[in-house]
Amino acid sequence: MTVNLPLPLKADLKPVKGFEMGITEAGIKKANRKDLLVMTLAPGSQVAGVFTLNRFCAAPVQVCREHLAQEGRNGEIRALVVNTGNANAGTGESGMKHALETCAALAKDLKINPEQILPFSTGVILEPLPIEKIIQALPKAVSNLGEDNWLDAAQAIMTTDTQPKATSMTVSTPAGPIVITGICKGAGMIHPNMATMLGFIATDAGFAPGLLMQLTREVADLSFNAITIDGDTSTNDSFIVIATGQSAVQIQSVADASYAVVRDALITLARKLAQMIVRDGEGATKFITIEVFGGKTEAECRLVAKAVAHSPLVSTAFFASDPNLGRILAAIGYAGISDLDVGCVQMWLGDVWVAKDGGRNPSYQEADGQRVMQAQEITVRVDLGRGNATQTIWTCDLSHEYVSINADYRS
Numbered sequence: 001m002t003v004n005l006p007l008p009l010k011a012d013l014k015p016v017k018g019f020e021m022g023i024t025e026a027g028i029k030k031a032n033r034k035d036l037l038v039m040t041l042a043p044g045s046q047v048a049g050v051f052t053l054n055r056f057c058a059a060p061v062q063v064c065r066e067h068l069a070q071e072g073r074n075g076e077i078r079a080l081v082v083n084t085g086n087a088n089a090g091t092g093e094s095g096m097k098h099a100l101e102t103c104a105a106l107a108k109d110l111k112i113n114p115e116q117i118l119p120f121s122t123g124v125i126l127e128p129l130p131i132e133k134i135i136q137a138l139p140k141a142v143s144n145l146g147e148d149n150w151l152d153a154a155q156a157i158m159t160t161d162t163q164p165k166a167t168s169m170t171v172s173t174p175a176g177p178i179v180i181t182g183i184c185k186g187a188g189m190i191h192p193n194m195a196t197m198l199g200f201i202a203t204d205a206g207f208a209p210g211l212l213m214q215l216t217r218e219v220a221d222l223s224f225n226a227i228t229i230d231g232d233t234s235t236n237d238s239f240i241v242i243a244t245g246q247s248a249v250q251i252q253s254v255a256d257a258s259y260a261v262v263r264d265a266l267i268t269l270a271r272k273l274a275q276m277i278v279r280d281g282e283g284a285t286k287f288i289t290i291e292v293f294g295g296k297t298e299a300e301c302r303l304v305a306k307a308v309a310h311s312p313l314v315s316t317a318f319f320a321s322d323p324n325l326g327r328i329l330a331a332i333g334y335a336g337i338s339d340l341d342v343g344c345v346q347m348w349l350g351d352v353w354v355a356k357d358g359g360r361n362p363s364y365q366e367a368d369g370q371r372v373m374q375a376q377e378i379t380v381r382v383d384l385g386r387g388n389a390t391q392t393i394w395t396c397d398l399s400h401e402y403v404s405i406n407a408d409y410r411s
Helices: 059-069 092-110 131-143 150-156 211-221 259-279 298-310 312-319 326-333 366-373 400-407
Strands: 019-024 036-041 046-051 079-086 117-124 165-173 176-185 198-203 238-243 287-295 346-349 352-356 377-383 389-396
Touching (some): 019 150, 046 059, 059 092, 079 131, 092 131, 150 165, 150 176, 165 259, 176 259, 198 259, 211 238, 211 259, 259 287, 259 389, 287 298, 298 389
Parallel strands (some): 287 377
Antiparallel strands (some): 019 036, 036 079, 046 238, 165 176, 287 389, 346 352, 346 377
């Protein structure tokens, strides 16, 4: 079940000049499913990424960081490879060896250096990567390379996702039009501590050296770092932005007339992708927006939003459509703001003013709260009454189905 999440249409996913994808079935976990994706970049492309903060980060994440830091060992990044069905995490030295062997095998097929390749894996943790299946299937993925394979690519990176996640836009800038298209996967083990499970965005805009990394961090913080489903941070989280530079739009600095337009477009598209993950959250029946404002700092607003979003009691109340809203006040109270004056706190559920000056609003009627709780999309607004900072997080409810999905994950 998803929450107001239509299926992407292939015709709506615009090709990005200089970026190709090839997909095949390697049989990594299950037969007859797309599970191996190769992406290639035109010469001169730039790549930037942010990764999980989990200390048990997967072998491919470690290799990605090294290859990006080396800039492909003085050569640009030219390809990415993604497998699903196995995370290659918690696999020690053999996991690193297999990640590097994947890069070496693809490099041979593409006639580039292994250091010019970024590997990604997603799936079950603590299981050895079936490297032979991947190496054997890589040539077929390469033979299928094309610019118009976005929908197949989105399908090839799915795990517990119930549907592919992809979106696209054409943007007008002062220097001309650009295309931005992206895919992501994720439905569980989602927590804002980097980005999300896996996300890839490509554009034909060009950027001066160093500018794309700065922008990628900002985009991640305002999108994938602002979602949570269950509070679990994956070992494999990776968010990558690719700029092929194949359009007339070449951005030299943040003062460039096109920079703000491209920045806003990237944030908009990344947020849409990130919210798709929440709308397809494991067992989700409701999409919830938590807006916290009136804080002294963005950090303390974020503390409150995360406390509310991560509370199992709050999440189950949303699932039950039960306006047991004292649970939200309790989460605000334990969020970690030691000098919070609760007498200044206000709270709204949708359009209903629930808590006034730290207590129940005298005019609040439970029937009004019940009406809002019945909706598929709900907004909780909290005013801390101590400043001008604000933060927003998107989350979902916690249902019986979430338990069932994760109990059966390896079967």
